[in-house]
Amino acid sequence: MGNYFLIAFLLLCFSPSPNWIQASSPGQSQDLEDCTHIRKNQQHEHANEVHCSRERSRAAWKVIDEYLMPFVEKEKYQISNKCRLHPDNDMFRDQELHKINHDVNEWRCGYCKKSFYAEKYIDKHFDNRHYHLLNATEGNCLAYLCGALHCDLVMDLQPRKTKCNPASAVRNRHLCETLADTCFPVTGGLSASRLHEFFLHQFCNAHSCSGGQKPFSRGGKTRTNAFYVVISVLVLMLLPLFYGFVYLYQRGLKMSTQDLRRISRAGRKKKPS
Incomplete structure (x- = not known):
């Protein structure tokens, strides 16, 4: 009898439509409900599955x-939304813009204001709670x-030190040139033509196993070094103190010189006979 219930339970779990089986006991009814709940959860997780790496998409952006x-x-060039590099063609862009990073260990969701201790947790939160916004x-x-x-x-x-794969280099160069x-497009005007040439030098020409040109050879966004900012602020704060100290020192030195002159003149006076 136990084997019968076991076979019936397995049929309920794995059949395409378990509703056609009518449970004949409370135990079988509970088994049917549990199986249906499990299958719904599996379907929901499968529906939310995105075959795109959020981390690598973030690196690309x-x-x-x-x-x-x-x-x-x-x-002053406007990238067409047909270009795959356009912000609208990044499925995670809106969610990334709704990340509020107050501190290293404080991240806040811009949609529901929930807080997290690390970026990986807010990424999971977006996947689970705000998937519909992707x-x-x-x-x-x-x-x-x-x-x-x-x-x-x-x-x-640090860059990975791996052996260059010629086939991979050719494939990546073709994608880059596309x-x-x-x-x-070179037919899109002077700005487009200049940017086309720039893009080839900045990204595409480095896809070679000859080890010639390096990626990002034309440089990138100018960033202000935090160390130099701190040093500059300290210098601006200490300069008034330094000049104040120099002023007081020179003033004190001048007063001391005057006192010495008075003493020297008084010592040179002849005593009455």
Whole structure:
């Protein structure tokens, strides 16, 4: 009898539509309810699954923001939304903009104001609670462009020392040149033509096993070093104190000199006979 219930339970769990089986006892009814709940949870998790790396998409946007956008803004060029580098074509962009980072260990969700201790936890929160806000349409995964944009260089503290793969280099260079042609067509005007040439030098030419040109050879966004900022503030604060000390020292030295002169003159007076 026990084997019968076991077989019935397995059939309930794995059948395409368990509603056609009518439970004949309270125990079987509970088993049916549990199986249905498990299957609904599995379907919900599968529906929320996104085959796009948030971390690598974030790295790709960091490369775009630091090593491309300053030059695009300098040329006053408007990137078309058909370009895969456009902010609208990043499925995580809106969520990333709703991250509020108050401190190293304090992250806040801009949607529901919930706080987290680390960025990885707010990423999980976005995946679980705000999945419906993702722009998860086809072609909106910036992580797919990481090969062309050299994302590994901004994800690691030091560049990886791996043997160059010629086939991978050719594939990444082709993707890179396709981005240059689509986003900055040479027929799109003088600014587009200049940015096309810049993009090839900045990203594409480094995809070679010859070890010639390095990525980001044209530089990137100018960042103010925090150390120099602190030093500058300290210097500005200490300069008035320094000049004040020098002024008081010179004033005291002058007064001492005058006193010595008075004493010297008084000592030179002749005593009455």
